[in-house]
Structure formats: structure tokens, C-alpha cells
Amino acid sequence: MKAGRPRHIGARVQRFEDIRLLSGSARYIDDVRLPDMLHLMFVRSDTAHARIRSVDTSALSDLEFPTWVFTGKDTAGLSMKAHQDYPEMQYSEQPLLAEDRVRFVGEPVAVVLAEDAYKAEDAAEHIFVDYEPLPVVGTMEQARDAAIPPLFDGWKSNVIVQRQMKGGDLEAAKAAAAHVVKRTYRTQRQAGVPMEGRGVVARYDHSDRVLTVWSSTQMPHLVRTYISEELGLPESRIRVVAPDVGGGFGVKGQVYADEVLIAWVAMKTGRPVKWIEDRREHLIASIHARDHEHTLEAYVSADGRLLGLKADITVDNGAYSTFPFTSAGEPGMVGKVLPGPYDFHAYEATFRAVATNKCAIGTYRGVARPSAVFSQERLMDDIATELGMDPFEFRLKNIIREFPYRNVLGFTYDAGSYAESLERMRKLLAEDVAQAAASHGSRTKRIGVGIACFIEQTAHGTPDFTRRRVPIETGYIAARVEMSPDGEVTIDLGLQNHGQGLETTMAQVAADALGVQPENVYVRHGDTLTTPYSVGTWGSRGGPLGGGAVHIAASRIADKLRAIAAHLLQARPDEIELADGLASVRDNPGRHIKISRLARIALRNVDQLPEGMAPGLEAQFSLDGPRDGTYSNAVHAAVVEIDVPTGKMKLRRFVVIEDCGTILNPLVVDGQVRGGVVQGIGSAMFEHFIYDGECQPLTTSFADYLMPLAPEIPNIEVHHIETPTPLTPLGAKGLGEGGAIGPAAAIANAVSNALGVNVSATPLNGNAIWNLSRHLRDAS
Amino acid sequence: MIEITLEVNGVTKTLSVEPRRLLADVLRQEFNLCGVHIGCAHGACGCCTVHQDGTPRLSCLTFAVQCDGASIRTVESLGGPTAEHSLQQAFRSEHGLQCGYCTPGFLMTLVPFVDEMVEIGRRPDDEEIREAMSGNICRCTGYHGIVAAVRKAIDDGLGEGSVA
Numbered sequence: 017m018k019a020g021r022p023r024h025i026g027a028r029v030q031r032f033e034d035i036r037l038l039s040g041s042a043r044y045i046d047d048v049r050l051p052d053m054l055h056l057m058f059v060r061s062d063t064a065h066a067r068i069r070s071v072d073t074s075a076l077s078d079l080e081f082p083t084w085v086f087t088g089k090d091t092a093g094l095s096m097k098a099h100q101d102y103p104e105m106q107y108s109e110q111p112l113l114a115e116d117r118v119r120f121v122g123e124p125v126a127v128v129l130a131e132d133a134y135k136a137e138d139a140a141e142h143i144f145v146d147y148e149p150l151p152v153v154g155t156m157e158q159a160r161d162a163a164i165p166p167l168f169d170g171w172k173s174n175v176i177v178q179r180q181m182k183g184g185d186l187e188a189a190k191a192a193a194a195h196v197v198k199r200t201y202r203t204q205r206q207a208g209v210p211m212e213g214r215g216v217v218a219r220y221d222h223s224d225r226v227l228t229v230w231s232s233t234q235m236p237h238l239v240r241t242y243i244s245e246e247l248g249l250p251e252s253r254i255r256v257v258a259p260d261v262g263g264g265f266g267v268k269g270q271v272y273a274d275e276v277l278i279a280w281v282a283m284k285t286g287r288p289v290k291w292i293e294d295r296r297e298h299l300i301a302s303i304h305a306r307d308h309e310h311t312l313e314a315y316v317s318a319d320g321r322l323l324g325l326k327a328d329i330t331v332d333n334g335a336y337s338t339f340p341f342t343s344a345g346e347p348g349m350v351g352k353v354l355p356g357p358y359d360f361h362a363y364e365a366t367f368r369a370v371a372t373n374k375c376a377i378g379t380y381r382g383v384a385r386p387s388a389v390f391s392q393e394r395l396m397d398d399i400a401t402e403l404g405m406d407p408f409e410f411r412l413k414n415i416i417r418e419f420p421y422r423n424v425l426g427f428t429y430d431a432g433s434y435a436e437s438l439e440r441m442r443k444l445l446a447e448d449v450a451q452a453a454a455s456h457g458s459r460t461k462r463i464g465v466g467i468a469c470f471i472e473q474t475a476h477g478t479p480d481f482t483r484r485r486v487p488i489e490t491g492y493i494a495a496r497v498e499m500s501p502d503g504e505v506t507i508d509l510g511l512q513n514h515g516q517g518l519e520t521t522m523a524q525v526a527a528d529a530l531g532v533q534p535e536n537v538y539v540r541h542g543d544t545l546t547t548p549y550s551v552g553t554w555g556s557r558g559g560p561l562g563g564g565a566v567h568i569a570a571s572r573i574a575d576k577l578r579a580i581a582a583h584l585l586q587a588r589p590d591e592i593e594l595a596d597g598l599a600s601v602r603d604n605p606g607r608h609i610k611i612s613r614l615a616r617i618a619l620r621n622v623d624q625l626p627e628g629m630a631p632g633l634e635a636q637f638s639l640d641g642p643r644d645g646t647y648s649n650a651v652h653a654a655v656v657e658i659d660v661p662t663g664k665m666k667l668r669r670f671v672v673i674e675d676c677g678t679i680l681n682p683l684v685v686d687g688q689v690r691g692g693v694v695q696g697i698g699s700a701m702f703e704h705f706i707y708d709g710e711c712q713p714l715t716t717s718f719a720d721y722l723m724p725l726a727p728e729i730p731n732i733e734v735h736h737i738e739t740p741t742p743l744t745p746l747g748a749k750g751l752g753e754g755g756a757i758g759p760a761a762a763i764a765n766a767v768s769n770a771l772g773v774n775v776s777a778t779p780l781n782g783n784a785i786w787n788l789s790r791h792l793r794d795a796s
Numbered sequence: 797m798i799e800i801t802l803e804v805n806g807v808t809k810t811l812s813v814e815p816r817r818l819l820a821d822v823l824r825q826e827f828n829l830c831g832v833h834i835g836c837a838h839g840a841c842g843c844c845t846v847h848q849d850g851t852p853r854l855s856c857l858t859f860a861v862q863c864d865g866a867s868i869r870t871v872e873s874l875g876g877p878t879a880e881h882s883l884q885q886a887f888r889s890e891h892g893l894q895c896g897y898c899t900p901g902f903l904m905t906l907v908p909f910v911d912e913m914v915e916i917g918r919r920p921d922d923e924e925i926r927e928a929m930s931g932n933i934c935r936c937t938g939y940h941g942i943v944a945a946v947r948k949a950i951d952d953g954l955g956e957g958s959v960a
Contacts, residue, residue: 034888037896038879040831040871044897047830134816211835211843211935212897262833262897263935295836515895515936687891687937694938718840718933726926726939755938 023595024524024534025746028683032535033519042260045215045232050288053217054084056278057136058291059126059143060301061118064154064373064711065167066147068116071126075142083139084129084285088115094246094280096273098339101485105177105344108168108371110336112277118147119167119335120373121713122301124273127281129289152373152711156309156332159370167335167371176333176369177344181351183424184362186315189324193315197399202777203387203760205307205332205705206698207721208380210514212262213293214302216275218282228255229279232262234269234512235552238340238488240544242271243279258542261514265695266379267302268514269554271339299721300713303378304705307332308387310350312395315362320403322414324362327354331367331384334374340488343369346377348484349384355423356392357434357471357649358414363424373711379554381692381756385472386699390778393468393761397768407765408442411469429471430642430749432649433737437673438469440735441651444671448655452769459792460660463668464770468652468761474556474750477641493557494548494638495565497526499573501619503597503612505530509541510550510638511562516752517684518558524680525563525746529570530577531594531611548636556750559680560646564745565639572635580614583626642743648751650674652693652758654766660793663786665767667697667730670759675737676751677744682736685751690732692755698724699756700763704779722781800864804829805873813860820844820855823870831871831900835933842932845901846870852905871900874907883910883949892945894936902932906946914953922947 036042059071071087088111096110114125125145130136153159153167159174166174190196217230227249233239236256244251261268274291282289293302308331315324329350337343351365369377400410412435419431448465455463473480478490494510507522523537530537540546553562578592581599585592591602600608615633617624622631655669672689679685702722706714715721740747760778768775773788780788797812804827811826823832823846832855835843839857846855847869875881879888883903886892893899909928913920920928925946926939934942 030888031891033896034893035879037893037899038871038884038887038903039875039877040829040900041877042896043830044833046824046834134814209935210895210897211841211933212833212895261895263895265935295838517894683891687894687941690938690940691894691936692938695935717838718836719838723933723935725933726929726943727923729926729939731922731943732938732940 022528024527025680027524027681029520029524029534029681030683031517031520032523033513044212044260044262045217045230046292048217048230048259048290050217050219053288053290054129054131054285055133055136056127056129056281056289056291057140058124058297059128059140059145061114061121061123061125063118063147063149064121065150065152066118067150068114068118068125069146069148072144075144076128076139079139079142081130081135085126085143086113086281087126088113091277091280094276096339098337098342098487100342100344102177102179102344106168106171108176108335108337110273112273120375121711122297122375127277129281129285154372154707154709154711156330156370159372167373174371176371178366178368179348180364180366181425182364183426184324186324186326186362186364189315189362192317193323194318195316195402196313197316197395197402198313199395199398200309200311200776201391201394203306203308203390204779206305206380206703207299207705208265208267208303208305209298209723210263210265210267213295213298214268214272215292216278217288217290218279219288220283222286226253226255227279227283228257229275230257230259231275232268233258234261234264234514234554235271236512236542236544237549238552239271239275242339243276246276247280255545258512261512264514265381266383266554269552270303270341270378295718296716299716301375303338303380304334304375305377305380306387306699307377308350310391312391314395314399316399316403320405320410320413322358322360324360325354327351327365329365329367331369331377332372332374333369334372334376336376338376338378340486341379342486343377345486346384350388352425353385353388353473354392355425357416357469359416360414361424374707381695382753385757386696386760389468389470389757390760390764393470394764394775397765398774407467408438412438427644429647430741430743431739432471432647433675433739434469434649437649437651437675437737441467441653441671441673445653448669456772459795462658462660462770464656464766464768466654466762466765466769468758468765470757471647471649472556472754472757473645474648475560475641475744476555476645477643479643480641480645488551490640491551491555491557492638492640493550493561493565494636495562495569496548496634496636497566497569497573498634499530499615501616503532503536503615505532505537507537507539507566508547509539509562510548511553511558512542514553516553516558516688517681518562521559521680521684522562522566525566526570529567529574531599532597548638556752557641558752559748560744560750561639561641563680563748565637567745568639569635569637573633576618576633577611577614579629580617580625581609584609646677646741646743646749648674648676648749648754650754650758652762654759654762656763656766656770658770658785658789660789663782663789665780665785667728670730671733672755673735673737674751674754675739677738677740677749678747679736679738680748686734688752689734689755692753693732693759694724694729696756696759697729697763700760700778701780798861800861802863802866802868804868805870815859815861817860818856819858819860819863822860823855823868829870829872833897833900835898842905843898843901845904847904852908871903874903882952883907883945886945886948886952890941890944890948892937892941898932898934902929902934902942905929905932910946910949910953913950917954919950919954
């Protein structure tokens with residue numbers, strides 16, 4: 017099923033959703049207001065690890081307004097179960113409300129409701145929890161110490177899961193190596209921080225037994241399924257609505273205990289219930305991300321060929337496993353992606369997740385790959401330095417050049433532009449490299465250039481999740497396309513749009529297939545009542561899978577329009593072209609009929625249809641990801657300037673060359689890349705979620721958790737190479753996450769280049785740069 | 797409870813409010829202005845920026861009772877339901893927004909900046925534009941499109957060749 021000549025795909029179409037977002041007409045979760053609604057406030061643990069002796073709610077009766085309260089005893093038996101079907105994985109279950117034990121600061125212990133949000137907050141201060149503190153497990157080292165008791169009864173240790181993956185003969189690679197380079201790299205704990213926090217509103221209608229849940233989520237269907245299974249309601253009577261969602265970045269791509277709990281509370285109270293997360297709650301108790309330590313050992317030949325790689329990967333997971341990607345997801349992803357864009361044939365990775373008294377790690381833009389690429393690309397530079405090779409030269413010597421390529425773990429990469437993008441970046445940076453070299457004699461101002469070359473598996477499909485035995489289970493995206501009698505088109509999309517521009521790009525795709533204008537296509541999403549079952553928007557699948565599903569469904573309608581037009585114009589269907597609102601006979605454009613006229617015939621004047629053709633113009637298609645996904649590639653480059661006397665670092669330039677296959681809308685692609693890069697710069701230089709030795713969180717406001725602001729960020733230069741993939745209908749690969757993957761590695765390599773030191777950890781904040789440049793000050 | 801009178805986007809109401817009630821909550825709940833967004837509620841992200849008597853102000857750090865007699869403008873007042881203001885249009889053409897949550901705050905912060913630059917006839921460089929938005933956090937765009945939108949709105953306001 018090939019698209020006709022694209023008119024709208026690839027065009028810089030301005031986004032349709034912008035009007036409501038700019039005018040203040042958008043409606044986010046906090047804008048959902050229902051009559052008779054109660055406001056819910058959480059009472060959260062202020063202790064990292066403790067037994068709960070008692071929860072005293074008696075003081076609520078002193079208040080002069082009505083309240084409702086629920087504790088862990090009320091919700092006993094209800095929990096979040098996020099388990100991967102690995103025999104050696106230890107099971108951690110998070111109760112909806114802690115009953116007898118808390119395991120991180122911020123864990124919900126009770127909820128209290130009142131008729132006003134301010135009053136609910138007052139009421140929360142009247143609940144007293146008596147904790148009996150337990151020793152905390154605060155670090156990876158403590159978690160791996162067999163002498164420290166496990167966080168869960170029945171566990172053997174605090175290692176939640178440890179597994180291996182391997183390919184090729186590592187011993188032979190080691191024996192043949194002229195150089196062995198071993199390094200340990202560390203990436204810090206972060207929070208994802210969409211500008212809108214999370215929030216849930218739920219209403220249960222007892223008369224027709226329908227539960228409606230509004231949630232600021234990226235995955236409404238999965239929320240529905242989980243609530244159904246946990247609360248024992250039929251899915252047919254649960255409607256989950258994601259209204260306008262103010263950013264997600266993966267943070268909203270898990271099912272949370274509070275989504276289930278608030279639905280349950282609405283059923284118990286018989287009143288609509290609303291909870292809007294505040295920023296402190298978001299920072300301490302929605303998911304965290306990263307927090308990795310990788311020890312890598314590379315085996316390299318005398319002439320600079322990478323022969324083999326050994327990896328030991330630890331992720332500080334926090335206390336609980338998140339649904340549906342689990343605590344095995346993050347370290348497993350590192351093991352899977354470390355081979356990267358390089359051609360070598362022996363590999364062994366041991367990966368583990370360990371439990372600590374911290375907030376759980378979940379999916380945040382890039383998911384493990386920013387940390388994996390940090391280690392992989394720091395290692396490439398460290399090897400090049402050890403061998404006295406130029407970093408470009410060393411990478412080009414080892415880069416994969418022939419496709420499809422079957423990597424050391426058996427994953428097949430579709431075609432990309434790995435070498436070409438490195439070559440092009442080398443040209444773009446020539447002047448910066450020369451300036452950097454000239455500065456390296458200076459003890460006051462140093463310039464450094466660093467690159468990161470990486471690939472990203474996107475649009476993962478069912479086989480990938482089956483191999484990993486992970487509860488997400490599948491990766492397909494569905495779209496239902498319908499043309500109404502006036503020729504206007506509606507797409508009910510299984511993706512949820514929270515900034516990606518899907519209301520525009522999906523309209524562009526349908527418009528090309530159907531020969532109409534994108535303005536004639538209305539995209540609806542985020543509501544399980546109207547949209548077909550899908551896994552939601554995450555894992556860089558919107559363009560390749562959502563776009564592909566829309567294309568196929570719309571093309572089926574187009575086939576029917578051609579058949580009707582052929583009948584009316586006395587031509588063959590394959591002679592009919594759909595474009596600019598007309599169905600025309602090829603080579604005879606004078607013979608044509610309006611598409612809106614065909615739509616009216618298909619739906620109303622059905623007596624004019626070809627004999628035996630059923631009325632109607634709608635089609636639905638569910639598109640699953642390819643077996644190994646489709647691989648996007650990119651090279652990022654950072655140019656930094658360091659003022660040695662003060663340790664202040666300035667980002668002079670940041671350049672991206674990316675290849676995501678077919679570009680659906682360059683405006684949107686550039687925006688996704690730049691936004692991702694700046695989040696990646698945050699990972700590299702600013703963002704650090706800090707716990708003290710007792711696992712008390714120290715960065716609980718935006719005054720402490722620092723994100724990039726405009727003055728710190730240069731204009732991000734973006735260049736494109738398009739290598740369409742044969743694996744998705746439009747040739748598109750995913751790109752939503754890629755921007756965030758490269759910056760930590762590129763910036764760390766630039767700092768290493770500037771200062772002539774090994775850089776093994778992020779964040780590279782003022783303090784870190786001050787310490788890394790100390791030798792230059794000491795010497796002068 | 798304290799009685800206050802607010803004029804918001806041309807609508808005047810006299811309300812009885814608790815002293816602790818935030819201006820942001822009063823605008824959202826009593827005036828139904830959902831374009832006022834709360835991002836952090838501690839004055840660090842700029843999402844909730846509105847104009848009080850013409851000056852940008854964080855409505856999450858302002859009590860409604862502090863504004864008795866004030867004239868308040870929110871994003872809804874700029875270009876109406878179709879976002880016709882030149883800066884709103886520039887945000888659209890330059891892709892200065894993605895999820896849209898921080899957008900009303902950026903607009904209310906930057907409209908006076910654009911107006912001032914146009915009035916004094918000056919094209920600021922990107923560094924100065926970035927400084928003007930340094931009190932607002934955007935998590936989606938990387939600021940690039942917002943900077944371009946401000947540049948464009950100032951250019952459009954100045955017209956060709958009106959600056960020496």
C-alpha cells in the first residue's frame with residue numbers, strides 16, 4: 017500500500033492545536049470541575065523507612081467542616097503489581113496506601129477529603145502517623161551489602177533482579193586485544209518534571225455503574241485496564257479521559273497507584289473526587305529517572321578495532337516497581353542498547369536493579385539510553401585518547417556501514433546514516449576543533465568539543481516486549497478514520513497528544529491518503545470512549561506507528577472512494593487519483609468528481625453506489641511495531657567554554673545531525689529535537705535529585721531542583737538526513753526521545769577535551785567543573 | 797472573609813474571599829479563566845503570570861486580597877479565542893509552544909517586553925530576549941521557538957526599515 021505523491025507529509029504545516037493552547041482555551045486536568053466534587057489531599061510519609069505504629073484520624077472531628085478519610089486498612093489488598101516474568105526477580109508490590117510499613121519519603125499513607133481544596137489541606141494536618149523508624153538502604157553499595165536486611169519480607173537481598181545478556185566469544189576478544197580500557201561511569205538521579213504536574217478526577221455513577229476517570233496520563237487505555245483488573249469493574253463501564261496534558265516525557269507514561277485509588281475513593285464516597293498534585297509531591301513521589309552506574313571494559317586491537325565489550329550495570333531503583341515497565345526495564349535497556357552503532361562481535365552485560373528507600377525509577381525521555389550513551393560515548397573518547405586517535409577517526413573505524421546489520425545480541429538494525437552523519441559533523445565542527453586545540457595551552461580559558469554518536473531503537477513492537485516478558489505486553493497503535501457525508505474526516509487516534517503535534521501531523525498523513533486538505537481532518541484522542549484500544553504515547557512511536565496506522569486506515573477509505581469514483585466516471589479504480597478534494601481520471605483530469613460528493617453517495621445517496629457495495633466510509637487499523645523496532649540515528653556535538661579561574665562553563669554551540677527516516681512535519685521534528693536536547697542539557701549540567709544519608713529528599717522545589725532556563729541555552733542547530741525505513745508504512749522512524757539521549761555524552765566529552773581530564777560522572781554543574789579544572793588553577 | 801473588588805479582562809466582580817486565597821485560584825475559579833496555570837505554586841516557573849495594573853505578576857505568590865481595586869489581565873484578554881495577538885501568532889509560526897502549559901505565562905511575561913521594544917524602536921539580540929524570559933520555565937521547546945517568536949513579533953511590530 018504505497019502513498020500517492022505526498023503533498024502534506026513533509027510540509028511545515030503550522031499546528032492546529034496551537035490556537036486553543038495560545039488563547040487559554042485548552043482544558044487540562046485542573047480545569048475539570050464537577051458538581052458536588054470533593055477535593056482529596058494525601059498524607060505522605062515523612063520518613064524513608066519505618067513501620068507504621070498507628071494512624072490517628074480522631075482530630076478530624078475537631079474541624080467545623082465535613083471530612084472523609086481513608087487509610088491503608090481501608091484499601092488493604094489493593095496494590096500496584098508490576099512484575100516481569102523472570103524467575104529470579106523479587107516481587108515488590110506497592111499498596112495503594114501504606115498499611116504497616118513505608119519505604120520512601122512521599123509514600124501515601126492516608127487520604128483526606130473535603131469540599132474545598134484549602135480545607136482538605138487543613139484536614140491533612142489533623143492526621144497523625146506514628147512511625148517506628150527502620151534503618152535505611154540509601155545507596156547502591158548498601159543495597160548490595162548482604163548484611164543489610166531487605167526492604168521486603170521474604171526477599172533474599174536488596175538486589176531486585178540481576179541478569180545477563182551476551183553474544184560472541186568475549187574470552188577470545190580479550191585474548192586478542194592489544195588494549196584493555198576499563199572505566200566506571202555514573203549518571204545521577206533526576207526527576208522528569210512536565211510543567212503541569214499530574215492529577216486525577218473520578219466520578220462513579222451508581223445507577224448505570226459507569227466509572228469515569230480523568231487523568232493527566234499518556235496511556236488512558238492502560239489506566240482503564242489496570243483499574244478494571246484491580247477494582248473488578250468491567251472495562252466496558254470504565255471511561256478514562258486524558259484531557260489536554262501539559263507535558264509528559266514518560267513521567268505520565270506509567271499507571272500510578274493514585275489513579276486506581278482515586279477511582280476507588282469516588283466509588284466509596286459516591287461523590288466525584290479531585291486530586292491535583294502539587295510540585296513537592298511531584299518531585300518526591302511521581303517517578304524518578306536515571307541513577308545508573310556502569311563499569312565497562314573494552315577490548316581493542318592494536319590498530320583501533322573494537323573487539324569486545326564487557327559491561328556491569330547497576331540502577332538504584334528505589335523501593336517499588338512501576339507499571340508497566342517494571343524495575344527490570346531500566347537496567348535491562350542499558351544492557352540491550354550498549355552495543356550501539358559500532359561493529360563488534362563479543363559482548364557480555366550483567367545488569368541489576370537494586371532497592372533503596374527512594375522514589376521508584378520509571379520511564380523518562382530516553383529511558384536508560386541517556387545513561388547508556390553517556391557511558392558508551394565517554395568510553396569511545398577514552399579509548400581514542402588511550403590509543404592516541406582522533407575521536408572521529410576512532411568512531412569511523414568502528415562504525416557500522418552495511419545494512420541491515422545484525423548486532424552482537426541478534427538485533428537487526430535497518431538502514432541508517434551512521435558514517436555519513438559523523439563525516440558531516442566533522443566538517444561542521446572543523447573550526448571549533450581548531451579553536452579548542454588552540455586554547456589548550458591556556459590556564460584561563462579553555463574550549464572543548466565533544467560528540468556523541470548513537471542509535472535509538474524506536475517503535476518497539478510486541479515481539480520486543482514478549483522477549484522481555486514485561487507487563488506492557490504489546491506496542492501497537494490503532495487509528496479509526498471516518499469520512500462523514502460532507503467529506504470531512506475524523507481520526508480517532510489511540511495515541512494521546514501532549515505536545516507532539518499529533519493533531520496536525522496525523523491530519524497531514526490522512527490528507528495525503530484521501531486527497532483532502534489537513535484542515536479537513538479533525539483528530540480526536542485521549543478518550544477511551546471514542547478511541548480504539550492502544551498502548552498510548554511513549555517509546556517514540558507516534559510518527560512511525562500512529563502515522564502508519566492512520567495511513568493504512570485512510571488508504572482503505574481511499575480505495576473505496578476510488579471504486580465509487582471509477583463506477584461513476586466509467587474508469588478503472590487504478591486510474592483514479594485523489595487530490596485537492598477531487599477524484600480525477602489520470603491523464604484526463606477533466607473527468608472528475610468532488611470527493612465530498614463521493615462521501616455523500618457512500619453515506620446517504622447509497623442507491624448510486626456500485627452494485628453490491630456496502631454503505632459507509634470508515635476503517636480502523638492497529639499497527640504493531642517491527643520485530644526489532646526501527647533504528648533512528650544521530651550525532652550530537654557540544655562546544656563548551658570554561659573560565660578556569662571561576663569554573664564557569666558556557667555552552668557555546670550545540671549541533672544535532674539526526675536521521676528519523678521520513679519527516680512528517682519539519683516544524684514538529686525540529687521542535688521535538690530541540691526540546692529533547694535542552695532536557696538532555698539539563699541532565700548533563702543542572703538536574704540532580706538529591707537524597708541525604710537518611711534518604712530525606714533535599715531538592716523538593718524548583719529553587720533546589722534546577723532545570724535549564726533560557727539564558728543558559730544556545731540556539732540549537734539541527735540538520736537532517738532522511739533514510740526512510742522499509743519497516744513502517746511511511747518510512748518514518750521515531751524521534752520523540754532522541755534529542756534527550758546525546759547531550760550528556762557530548763557535553764562530558766567536550767569538558768574532557770577542554771580540560772584534558774577524564775570525566776566519569778554527571779551532572780557537570782558549577783561545582784563539578786570547579787573540581788575538574790582544579791589542576792589548571794593549582795599549576796598556575 | 798474579606799470583601800474585594802477585582803476588574804478582570806473587563807469584568808468587575810465583588811467577592812468575599814479568605815485572606816489566604818491565591819489570586820490564581822480566584823481567577824481560575826471565580827472568573828473561570830482556565831488560561832491561568834499553576835506550575836509550581838512557589839514562584840519559580842512563571843506559568844501563572846498575569847498582569848496586575850499592567851505589570852506582570854505571579855498569581856501563585858499573590859493573595860487575591862492584595863489586589864482589591866486592581867485591574868487584572870490574563871491570557872484570555874490578549875487575542876481572544878482565536879489567539880489573534882501578534883505574539884500569539886508568532887508563537888504559532890515559530891513553534892514556540894508544544895504542550896502549551898507554560899505558554900500563557902510566557903505570553904504574559906513577554907507581551908510587555910515586545911511592546912516596549914517596539915515602542916522604543918529597538919531590536920534586542922537573542923541574549924537579551926533570553927534574559928527577558930529567564931523567570932519562566934518551558935520544558936518542551938528548549939526555548940528556541942520562543943526566542944524566534946519574540947524576535948518575529950518585534951520585527952513585525954517595527955516593520956521593515958523603521959530602525960536605523
